[in-house]
Amino acid sequence: METKHKTKVGRVISNKMDKTVVVAVETLKHHPLYKKTVRQVSKFKAHDEKRECNPGDRVRIVETRPLSREKRWRVDEIISRGEVIEIKPQEIV
Numbered sequence: 001m002e003t004k005h006k007t008k009v010g011r012v013i014s015n016k017m018d019k020t021v022v023v024a025v026e027t028l029k030h031h032p033l034y035k036k037t038v039r040q041v042s043k044f045k046a047h048d049e050k051r052e053c054n055p056g057d058r059v060r061i062v063e064t065r066p067l068s069r070e071k072r073w074r075v076d077e078i079i080s081r082g083e084v085i086e087i088k089p090q091e092i093v
Helices: none
Strands: 007-017 020-030 037-047 058-063 073-080
Touching: 007 037, 007 073, 020 058, 020 073, 037 058
Parallel strands: 037 073
Antiparallel strands: 007 020, 007 058, 020 037, 058 073
16 A cells, blocks of 8 residues: 655755755745735755755655654655856956
């Protein structure tokens, strides 16, 4: 019997760790008292076996068994590649 795992879609904000990316998942919630839509951002550490993800990429992550102390997610697929603009210090002046 196959169980369904939780999936989330988010944006990669860091890939500086070895085979690990930090994914920011944004959810919109309705505030009960002020009737305003509030944006909530949660960060998840996900396993990236092939080291394909770069900052700015939109990815789907899937819940999995604990892989380390903080890693409980793995990257399922890269939905779209992000554009990261790098500015050199000489260009600022």
